[in-house]
Amino acid sequence: MKRISIVSAVAVAGAMVLSTLPAQAADPGVTSTEIKLGLSSPQTGTVALSYGKLPKAMKAYFDYINANGGVYGRKIKLIARDDKYLPTQAATQTTNLVLNDKVFALVGALGTATHTKAYTAAQLAKNNVPDLFVNTGFSGFDNKTKYPTSFLILPSYAMEAKIIGKFIADTPTLKPQASFLVAQDDEFGVDGVNGFKLAGHTFTKTTLYPQGSLSSALAEGALTGFSAAPGKPVIVLMGTTDTTATILKAAEKLSLTTKFNWIVGSVGGDANTLLALGVKSTTIDGVMAASFFPDAKDTSDEYVSQFMKINAKYNPGVSFDNVVLQAMNTAMLTVQALRAAGKNLTRAGVISAIETKGSTFASAGLAPLNYSTTSHVGYNGYWFGQLNAKGELLPYITGKRTLYTTDSTTTSAPVLSTYERKPIPKNGIPTN
Amino acid sequence: MKNINLKKGLVALTTAALVATFAVVVPSAARAAEPSCSVAPLALYNVANVTTCTGVDEKGSKYEIRMPAKFNGTLFLYSHGIRKSVNLPAIPVVAPTGYVVDYSPEVAPSAEVATSLLKQGFALAGAGVQAQGWNLTEQTYAALLLSHEAQMKFPKISKVVAWGNSLGALSTQALAEQYPGTVDAVGNMCPSDSGLAEITMAGDFLWGLKTFFDPTIKATGYSAGTAGYMEMLGDIQKVLGVIVALKTALAINPTSPTWPTTSTVPAAYQAIPVRSAILLIGLVSGVSTQSKTYDASSGPAGAGETSFGLVLSPALAVLENGAEAALLAIAANYDMEIRAGGIIYDNSKTNYSARLGEDGDAFAAPLSGKTFTGYMLSILAAAPRVTADPAAVARFKQMYDLQGKVTVPTINLAATADHITPPGATTHFLDLYDAQVAKTRAGVEGASQAGLVTTIWNRPSDTYTTFDKDGKPVTPDVWPNGTGHCNYTTSQILLVAKMLAASAKSGKSPSASTVAAAIKKDANLFVDPNYRAPLFKYRQ
Numbered sequence: 008m009k010r011i012s013i014v015s016a017v018a019v020a021g022a023m024v025l026s027t028l029p030a031q032a033a034d035p036g037v038t039s040t041e042i043k044l045g046l047s048s049p050q051t052g053t054v055a056l057s058y059g060k061l062p063k064a065m066k067a068y069f070d071y072i073n074a075n076g077g078v079y080g081r082k083i084k085l086i087a088r089d090d091k092y093l094p095t096q097a098a099t100q101t102t103n104l105v106l107n108d109k110v111f112a113l114v115g116a117l118g119t120a121t122h123t124k125a126y127t128a129a130q131l132a133k134n135n136v137p138d139l140f141v142n143t144g145f146s147g148f149d150n151k152t153k154y155p156t157s158f159l160i161l162p163s164y165a166m167e168a169k170i171i172g173k174f175i176a177d178t179p180t181l182k183p184q185a186s187f188l189v190a191q192d193d194e195f196g197v198d199g200v201n202g203f204k205l206a207g208h209t210f211t212k213t214t215l216y217p218q219g220s221l222s223s224a225l226a227e228g229a230l231t232g233f234s235a236a237p238g239k240p241v242i243v244l245m246g247t248t249d250t251t252a253t254i255l256k257a258a259e260k261l262s263l264t265t266k267f268n269w270i271v272g273s274v275g276g277d278a279n280t281l282l283a284l285g286v287k288s289t290t291i292d293g294v295m296a297a298s299f300f301p302d303a304k305d306t307s308d309e310y311v312s313q314f315m316k317i318n319a320k321y322n323p324g325v326s327f328d329n330v331v332l333q334a335m336n337t338a339m340l341t342v343q344a345l346r347a348a349g350k351n352l353t354r355a356g357v358i359s360a361i362e363t364k365g366s367t368f369a370s371a372g373l374a375p376l377n378y379s380t381t382s383h384v385g386y387n388g389y390w391f392g393q394l395n396a397k398g399e400l401l402p403y404i405t406g407k408r409t410l411y412t413t414d415s416t417t418t419s420a421p422v423l424s425t426y427e428r429k430p431i432p433k434n435g436i437p438t439n
Numbered sequence: 440m441k442n443i444n445l446k447k448g449l450v451a452l453t454t455a456a457l458v459a460t461f462a463v464v465v466p467s468a469a470r471a472a473e474p475s476c477s478v479a480p481l482a483l484y485n486v487a488n489v490t491t492c493t494g495v496d497e498k499g500s501k502y503e504i505r506m507p508a509k510f511n512g513t514l515f516l517y518s519h520g521i522r523k524s525v526n527l528p529a530i531p532v533v534a535p536t537g538y539v540v541d542y543s544p545e546v547a548p549s550a551e552v553a554t555s556l557l558k559q560g561f562a563l564a565g566a567g568v569q570a571q572g573w574n575l576t577e578q579t580y581a582a583l584l585l586s587h588e589a590q591m592k593f594p595k596i597s598k599v600v601a602w603g604n605s606l607g608a609l610s611t612q613a614l615a616e617q618y619p620g621t622v623d624a625v626g627n628m629c630p631s632d633s634g635l636a637e638i639t640m641a642g643d644f645l646w647g648l649k650t651f652f653d654p655t656i657k658a659t660g661y662s663a664g665t666a667g668y669m670e671m672l673g674d675i676q677k678v679l680g681v682i683v684a685l686k687t688a689l690a691i692n693p694t695s696p697t698w699p700t701t702s703t704v705p706a707a708y709q710a711i712p713v714r715s716a717i718l719l720i721g722l723v724s725g726v727s728t729q730s731k732t733y734d735a736s737s738g739p740a741g742a743g744e745t746s747f748g749l750v751l752s753p754a755l756a757v758l759e760n761g762a763e764a765a766l767l768a769i770a771a772n773y774d775m776e777i778r779a780g781g782i783i784y785d786n787s788k789t790n791y792s793a794r795l796g797e798d799g800d801a802f803a804a805p806l807s808g809k810t811f812t813g814y815m816l817s818i819l820a821a822a823p824r825v826t827a828d829p830a831a832v833a834r835f836k837q838m839y840d841l842q843g844k845v846t847v848p849t850i851n852l853a854a855t856a857d858h859i860t861p862p863g864a865t866t867h868f869l870d871l872y873d874a875q876v877a878k879t880r881a882g883v884e885g886a887s888q889a890g891l892v893t894t895i896w897n898r899p900s901d902t903y904t905t906f907d908k909d910g911k912p913v914t915p916d917v918w919p920n921g922t923g924h925c926n927y928t929t930s931q932i933l934l935v936a937k938m939l940a941a942s943a944k945s946g947k948s949p950s951a952s953t954v955a956a957a958i959k960k961d962a963n964l965f966v967d968p969n970y971r972a973p974l975f976k977y978r979q
Contacts, residue, residue: 052745093748094801095728095735106967124801127973135971147800192808194800217808219746357926 010084045104048117050089057248062087064334067321097121098128112137119145146415160385165415168202185211185236191243226257251275252284278398279328292396297389302400310371313435336371343368369429388412459830499569500581503544511560512597518607519545524572524774546705572774578610598943602626623943625849629925639977641768642784647720650822653701671773714754715807721757725976729755729856739910761856778851781831848942854897859924862972
């Protein structure tokens with residue numbers, strides 16, 4: 008008779024216990040009890056006023072999910088690092104997230120220049136690190152050869168420009184006016200310029216400026232020049248919110264706010280932030296803006312109201328706005344992606360899951376998601392609205408949102424969309 | 440360690456002709472003789488009873504061996520970094536009190552490291568190579584001779600660890616590859632890439648300075664003899680003049696600094712902030728955007744915090760680093776041209792737009808936007824280029840080129856913001872090694888085995904720039920760890936030495952857990968098998 012090995016017996020017993028838990032995966036950042044996610048975004052510096060709420064809002068949603076069982080029993084731990092919206096810092100912090108913190112995936116990275124540098128520096132492709140729901144509209148991130156693990160969430164700047172171009176052409180009060188574009192002279196602005204070209208819209212003048220360089224004096228000089236145009240010219244602003252604020256305040260100083268028809272791109276059009284930056288509510292009143300979301304103040308929207316509840320409980324004292332909405336929506340998509348990858352969670356599994364099932368995820372976005380094995384594009388459409396003095400974005404004139412969808416690369420005109428988004432999962436907890 | 444077949448080594452190197460071709464400034468070569476030895480405590484290092492042997496090898500290289508009384512059997516054979524090959528008069532920054540070519544032997548990276556290793560019972564040896572400058576061939580050979588000499592003199596040496604800094608690391612790896620069996624472990628610290636890769640980086644930066652700021656800089660094609668020497672000195676003066684002008688302009692108006700008066704760039708283009716031109720030539724040549732003072736992120740507290748880190752800091756870092764890179768380019772290129780007998784730097788076909796690559800996106804703001812970047816690239820595209828002399832390049836290429844052949848445990852230590860030998864050199868070596876391992880897996884005999892190379896990366900702290908009460912950046916007395924050239928702490932070097940000694944004994948690389956434990960307390964060191972620093976632009 009063989010002697011029974013106590014060690015073997017313990018090992019068998021241990022294996023029986025372990026078999027009831029999700030299988031251990033080999034990829035970093037995931038255990039039987041936890042999934043570590045990383046976020047590099049500005050928490051300090053001038054851009055933090057606009058986007059500083061992202062980490063805590065995202066964490067609030069994950070805390071809510073954790074309190075409701077997590078993802079197949081695993082709690083989500085979000086590690087947020089401050090990159091100040093600086094490319095070198097983004098590269099450093101993203102590398103820290105991957106090498107030091109050993110996160111399973113990145114989520115919600117913000118910015119074009121920052122993430123371009125970070126993606127390469129942290130070697131996300133080589134490490135096959137899922138780069139989930141990147142907050143930039145730079146269409147270059149849809150290049151699967153260069154960024155095989157990245158999934159965009161925002162529609163591209165080129166799509167936005169095409170839809171703005173159509174909006175101007177279709178709006179009788181805007182079409183005959185002179186038009187001016189003020190945009191960042193980088194991938195952000197260039198993507199937009201290309202989109203307007205695809206839309207066939209020609210500006211009377213295009214002013215490009217390097218990020219962070221548009222001073223009040225330069226803004227005043229530009230507006231003074233534009234104001235020489237007759238009628239009520241159209242000014243399209245494609246920059247970050249702080250720059251939008253600089254330009255609108257310059258218009259206030261020059262008493263030119265009503266001289267122009269203002270169209271603000273989605274990146275720089277958050278009304279709460281504009282007001283916080285000192286723009287007058289009377290200036291915001293009437294500004295036209297594109298969006299793919301419901302308005303963050305629209306409590307009749309089921310996603311907004313559910314996220315507001317979560318924000319009140321898990322992110323107390325922080326006002327609910329478009330950034331919080333965006334953050335929670337990103338977090339909800341992330342939970343669905345993790346669930347879609349199954350209990351045996353791997354990096355390759357998450358990437359594959361988004362490619363095959365991502366277009367069916369529930370989302371607050373009013374435009375469809377376009378994930379597939381050949382596309383890592385998120386939303387592809389916008390509706391047009393007009394801000395009121397309270398900072399609410401309301402459908403332009405008609406009182407009903409009109410959604411257009413398009414692509415980033417062709418001259419085909421944006422098309423009217425009949426897309427109906429999925430209802431929010433019960434209590435905002437995905438069960439896909 | 441196997442027996443060294445010195446005769447075979449001598450033939451393999453075909454050195455007589457090669458060394459003669461590349462000889463630059465050679466001191467009167469004494470015949471190799473028995474080293475002169477004395478036993479004494481090393482007062483400076485507070486080490487008791489060390490036998491110090493000095494001598495001159497058959498090629499004229501001075502050497503030194505230090506043998507502690509309580510020897511543990513392992514010799515550390517050190518190869519020093521590049522030194523200037525010509526005497527220089529007093530020149531600010533470059534040689535404030537003048538420079539006389541230094542042929543003195545160097546046995547360790549620093550006195551502190553030497554002290555510690557001697558106290559631990561390790562023997563040390565190093566040469567002062569008879570020909571300075573880009574002396575890869577001569578230094579490899581000097582190390583080979585010294586290894587042999589040390590073992591002849593001290594038969595109780597049972598293990599040899601070869602290690603080196605910068606060019607010395609390149610020659611150390613060359614020694615290990617060309618003479619397998621000579622050494623038992625290899626340490627490559629701040630390793631240099633090949634001469635052509637290095638001179639392309641430094642030469643591109645110098646050519647950029649010339650093109651944008653002073654076209655009278657000669658940069659390449661120095662005349663023979665005294666005339667060439669004077670041309671080289673003249674270039675140093677001109678580059679210093681440009682750097683001083685740029686620093687002055689940046690101090691007066693950092694946001695919109697003026698261009699140097701020596702620039703011939705059309706006035707319309709000089710509307711571009713000159714800091715963007717500095718950054719551009721740094722990015723296309725591969726000079727680090729993190730330097731002694733500037734981390735490319737921090738800004739003074741207040742409204743300008745973000746914009747300083749975003750717009751100014753990377754350019755200021757490139758200027759701080761590039762000043763050294765350009766001056767190195769002049770001295771190194773002058774030396775290399777003499778060695779090779781003609782121009783070896785070549786940018787006749789370089790596409791600087793492609794070189795900029797996605798750095799143009801990441802640094803769009805400090806480059807003053809896509810439009811201005813395009814203008815600056817158009818200037819570089821239209822500027823007269825340099826074409827190398829094919830015969831000179833062919834002669835230069837006779838020097839050994841690394842193959843990635845590794846037969847003994849090898850440890851790399853590379854800093855991510857080294858501005859003289861960027862970490863891409865290590866990446867290139869790792870790529871070569873991986874290719875060799877793949878050959879082995881494919882059944883090719885004589886290729887490298889897997890698992891023999893460990894790479895420790897040294898990076899700066901996330902942020903390190905400090906500012907005074909007026910918001911002015913403060914230049915520290917010493918380079919922050921992770922920046923600068925071969926700027927390792929004594930403890931970092933010693934932890935590498937400890938692992939090398941253990942590997943030499945066991946014949947095995949340190950385990951992942953051993954390395955992790957060794958670097959655990961050092962936040963500036965990391966190990967990741969999947970990490971690769973960007974290659975030199977020359978190789979991209």
